[in-house]
Amino acid sequence: MNRKRSEGRIAVVTGASRGIGRGIAMRLAAEGALVVVHYGTRQDAAEETVAMIEEAGGTAFAVGAELDSLDGVNRLLRILDEELIRWTGINQFDILVNNAGIGTSSSFEQTSEEDFDQLFAVNVKAPFFLVQQSLGRLRDGGRIINISSGVTRIAYPHIMAYNLTKGALNTFTLHLAQLLGPRGITVNAVMPGITDTDVNAAWLHTPDGHKFAVEMSALGRVGEPSDIADIVAFTASPDGRWITGQMIDATGGSHL
Numbered sequence: 001m002n003r004k005r006s007e008g009r010i011a012v013v014t015g016a017s018r019g020i021g022r023g024i025a026m027r028l029a030a031e032g033a034l035v036v037v038h039y040g041t042r043q044d045a046a047e048e049t050v051a052m053i054e055e056a057g058g059t060a061f062a063v064g065a066e067l068d069s070l071d072g073v074n075r076l077l078r079i080l081d082e083e084l085i086r087w088t089g090i091n092q093f094d095i096l097v098n099n100a101g102i103g104t105s106s107s108f109e110q111t112s113e114e115d116f117d118q119l120f121a122v123n124v125k126a127p128f129f130l131v132q133q134s135l136g137r138l139r140d141g142g143r144i145i146n147i148s149s150g151v152t153r154i155a156y157p158h159i160m161a162y163n164l165t166k167g168a169l170n171t172f173t174l175h176l177a178q179l180l181g182p183r184g185i186t187v188n189a190v191m192p193g194i195t196d197t198d199v200n201a202a203w204l205h206t207p208d209g210h211k212f213a214v215e216m217s218a219l220g221r222v223g224e225p226s227d228i229a230d231i232v233a234f235t236a237s238p239d240g241r242w243i244t245g246q247m248i249d250a251t252g253g254s255h256l
């Protein structure tokens with residue numbers, strides 16, 4: 001990376017132990033940010049992300065907390081406060097990427113109340129309260145980026161409950177952008193299409209699955225975490241200062 005667009009800034013990336021979150025953490029670190037690598041249960045994977053960032057010359061540390069309740073959000077912020085004060089002397093940060101999320105394999109017909117509640121707890125409730133509780137910690141001129149999904153544009157009823165959570169995140173993005181505009185904080189959603197991460201590995205790494213995913217994109221390939229990370233990094237950078245309240249399609253032109 002030749003431009004250090006985020007030098008001196010601090011970024012918190014939820015779900016950065018693996019997949020898209022890891023890609024975002026690595027890219028923001030390459031741009032000069034001190035990156036907080038959040039994980040849920042996979043401390044080993046988060047430490048690996050930190051090691052990869054350090055090997056590439058960046059700076060990062062890991063913090064763990066299950067994010068499916070207000071208690072979890074508060075636990076994360078308690079640890080974050082301690083660590084940020086230790087690293088920087090103050091508990092402030094500049095960029096929040098709400099990336100941690102879960103998918104579903106339940107069809108509309110099969111979705112139980114428990115599945116539904118867990119999807120909303122992780123994908124909607126946690127980002128909602130993380131932002132609410134971070135307002136005093138996020139600096140003016142900061143950035144919030146919510147990782148949504150292409151399923152808010154493309155009909156894919158097989159995973160209905162998941163799709164609804166991402167629709168809620170888009171609505172949150174729009175209204176937050178209006179609310180936080182006076183503080184110079186931009187809020188955007190980035191909407192990946194099918195991306196090669198653990199969540200898709202079982203079906204995407206089969207010949208039929210791969211063909212299905214490739215044919216979906218106008219660009220004729222499957223998305224990689226770095227494809228999403230580059231878009232997030234632009235939005236997070238000073239170059240993205242005039243974009244707010246937007247749902248940015250990051251599907252490689254799927255179903256145009």
Ligand SMILES: NC(=O)c1ccc[n+]([C@@H]2O[C@H](COP(=O)([O-])OP(=O)(O)OC[C@H]3O[C@@H](n4cnc5c(N)ncnc54)[C@H](OP(=O)(O)O)[C@@H]3O)[C@@H](O)[C@H]2O)c1
Nearest residue numbers: 015017018019020040041042066067100101149194195197
């Ligand atoms: N992959 C795709 O095709 C795709 C497409 C559109 C949108 N997205 C969205 O992109 C985001 C990242 O997806 P991904 O494919 O990179 O997923 P992934 O590889 O399964 O990684 C998920 C990340 O979220 C964390 N996480 C999951 N549940 C958590 C919980 N209850 N509490 C705290 N952390 C939790 C995981 O932490 P641990 O490692 O500790 O478990 C991990 O770091 C998600 O919001 C997803 O909905 C993905």
